[in-house]
Amino acid sequence: QVQLKESGGGLVQAGGSLRLSCAASGGTRSSYNMGWFRQAAGKEREFVANVRRSGDGQYYADSVKGRFTISRDSAKNTVYLQMNSLKPEDTAVYYCNAGTYYTSSGIQSGDYWGQGTQVTVSS
Secondary structure, eight states: OEEEOOOOOOEETTTTOOEEEEEEEEGGGGGGEEEEEOOOSOOOEEEEEEOOTSOHHHHHHHHHHHEEEEEEETTTTEEEEEEEEEOGOOOOOEEEEEEEEEEETTEEEEEEEEEEEEEEEOO
């Protein structure tokens, strides 16, 4: 069983930056692909970014490509999401996910979720 805990959310002005962290514990943490998803109020949860278990092979939603960067530090069992040039439409609860996998329809979420962290971008 893998436990995930996000941190780093908050309120930021448009154009600003935030870095989210996801600390993993339990299970064989290094064996999972890791991803970030987000859910805005009244909308479905959507994929944001993913990194393979090896640490290479980053993938991004088109809406964040060029602005967000996902990375992982296996020694610290932590995954990061660096978010730059934030826009009001990035406002959402951001969730860390372990066990993502790849299909012809895109990257799908795995079985393990964190509790989420709120990101609010003001205009």
